[in-house]
Amino acid sequence: MNFNPGYVIIILFIIVFSVILHELSHGIVAYWLGDHTAKDAGRLTFNPIKHIDPYMSILVPVLLYILNAPVFGGAKPVPVNYRNLKWQEWGMAIVALAGPFANFLIAFLSFLIGHFTGILYDTHLEIVNFIFTELIYINLGFMIFNLIPIPPLDGSRVLYVFSPDVVRDFLTNIEQYGFILVYVLILLFGEVFSSLMINCMNGIIDFFYLLVGR
16 A cells, blocks of 8 residues: 555544544443543543543544454443443443444444445545545444454453353453453454455444445
């Protein structure tokens, strides 16, 4: 891929927009379910400074884009006290799913707008076509990455409620090392991981096309 600074800036804006909505969704759903921790911490805001992690929100996803790899990343986790939540552990799973669902929704709405306006197929609208295409792929990448069932990623909160005590204890014990474990797995199996992510993203996009009858 040819390096294009203008496109990298667009990617950066898409990433920031996407991770903000991801984390904001966690906080809003937690608030709806009775936990005000995120609100009290000032996280129910569109202010990027409150959400952005320089490494996971900017450096990693931009570098992945430049390397022509599937883009994924994250932001500062929204603080949630599951004991305050309605349904507690199940409530925590709902809060966890809110972030990936927000990314799915952004991708799906971007697809629908791009499809029905023809933007996704009009090569003359190069920049607009690029924006909508990346909105779809980046948000699907964020969704899939965050659903990996390794703490502190969102998928682990869902796995937790369905697991026996031995698995719950294991998830709790590796929480502080979770991101290191994810990095090691990506480092060791990066090619397989990229292939799986691409196949998942393409499968979801095929589903989008099926829904619109194309």
